[in-house]
Amino acid sequence: MAYRRTAFAPEEWYHCYTRGVEKRRTFESPRDYERFLEALYLSNSSEQTPRGNFQHLSHGEIMQLPRSDALVAIGAYCLMPTHFHLLIKELKPGGITKFMQKVGTSYTMYFNIKRERVGGLFVTPFRSKHINDDRYLQQVAQYIHLNPHETVGLKELRNYPYSSFPDYCGESRVTQTILDKEAFNFFTDTMPAPETLIEEAAEYFSTLKS
Numbered sequence: 164m165a166y167r168r169t170a171f172a173p174e175e176w177y178h179c180y181t182r183g184v185e186k187r188r189t190f191e192s193p194r195d196y197e198r199f200l201e202a203l204y205l206s207n208s209s210e211q212t213p214r215g216n217f218q219h220l221s222h223g224e225i226m227q228l229p230r231s232d233a234l235v236a237i238g239a240y241c242l243m244p245t246h247f248h249l250l251i252k253e254l255k256p257g258g259i260t261k262f263m264q265k266v267g268t269s270y271t272m273y274f275n276i277k278r279e280r281v282g283g284l285f286v287t288p289f290r291s292k293h294i295n296d297d298r299y300l301q302q303v304a305q306y307i308h309l310n311p312h313e314t315v316g317l318k319e320l321r322n323y324p325y326s327s328f329p330d331y332c333g334e335s336r337v338t339q340t341i342l343d344k345e346a347f348n349f350f351t352d353t354m355p356a357p358e359t360l361i362e363e364a365a366e367y368f369s370t371l372k373s
Contacts, residue, residue, distance in 0.1 A: 171253045171257075171258075171259045171260065171291070172253065172293075173253045173254065173255065173256055174252065174253065174254070175252065175253060175293060175294070175295075176238070176250065176251070176252045176293075176294040176300055177250075177251055177252070177253070177259060177291045177293055177294060178248065178249075178292045178294060178303045178307070179248075179249045179250075179251055179259065179263060179289055179291045180246060180247065180248045180249065180289065180290050180291075181246065181247070181285045181286050181287070181290060182245050182246035182285070182286055183245050183284060183285060183286070184282075184283055184284060184285065184286055186245055187245065187284075188244050188245055189245060189246070189247075189274070189284055189285065190242060190243075190244055190325075191244075195274070196242055196324070197222050198214075198270060198273050199242060199247070199266075199270050200222075200226075200242075200325070200338050200341065201214060201222065201225050201226070202214065202265075202266045202269040202270045202273075203237065203240065203249075203266060203341050204225065204226055204230075204338075204340060204341050205225070205228070205230070205269070206234075206262055206265035206266045206269060207230065207233050207234055207235060207237065207262060207341075208231045208232070208233065208234065209232045209233075209234060209255065210230075210231040212228070212230065214269055214273070222337065223337040226337040226338055226340050227337070227340065232254075232255070233254055233343070234253075234254060234255055234258035234259070234261055234262040235251040235252060235253055235258050235259055235262045236251065236252040236254055236343035236345065237249065237250070237251050237327075237341055237342055237343055237346070238250040238251065238252065238300075238304060238327075238342065238343060238346035238347070238349075238350060239303075239304045239307045239327045239328075239342075239350070240307065240326065240327050240341065241307045241308065241310045241311065241323075241325065241326040241327070241328075242325040242326070243310060243311060243314070243325075244314075248307045249307075250294075250300075250303055250304055252343075252346070259291075263289055267284070267285050267287075267289075270284070271283065271284040271285070297353070301350070301353060301354055304350055304354060305354065305355075305360060305364075307326075307327075308320065308326060308327070308328040308331070308360070309360075309364055310326070311323050311325075311326060312364065312368075317361050317364055317365050317368075318361070320361060321334075321357055321361075327341070327342055328357070330342060330347070331347075331350060331351060331354065331357065332357045
């Protein structure tokens with residue numbers, strides 16, 4: 164098992180990300196994405212909340228279950244076929260490490276049972292970058308939300324279901340409970356309007372092709 168050498172600081176934001184081992188696909192079906200989103204929600208709790216206890220509940224019902232104190236604040240996320248990105252703030256000492264371990268273990272167990280495989284699914288330790296000011300924080304959130312643009316196109320980003328971007332575009336979704344309310348309000352108030360972000364991204368990417 165790989166261990167992290169640098170401790171995370173409480174109340175600080177980090178961009179955390181990792182990909183599948185051997186660059187493999189870690190999300191192969193819509194249900195896989197849903198299951199990972201459920202892990203993001205249920206794992207963000209100081210108490211153990213085994214996903215197996217809720218087999219009888221729908222995806223929407225799971226996203227409404229009560230939880231104990233959160234380990235982290237999630238400000239943005241994006242899942243891609245081979246990797247994922249999270250923008251998270253540590254709320255409790257050791258919270259980010261514990262949260263990421265719980266998410267990875269929960270989803271890997273589901274994935275391995277479903278596909279009759281063994282072994283780790285994600286590269287460990289996960290990568291992280293400390294965010295030390297509000298401007299950089301906004302840039303990272305925008306980067307995370309723009310991540311699927313090569314797959315779905317810029318105009319479809321607001322409809323990409325496995326990112327928090329639709330939430331910031333005003334969509335009402337059961338998965339909005341993943342996001343920390345205070346962080347959601349901050350980003351809603353400070354980030355460019357979705358239309359502006361997409362227009363600026365289109366202009367930027369066009370300069371790269373010229």
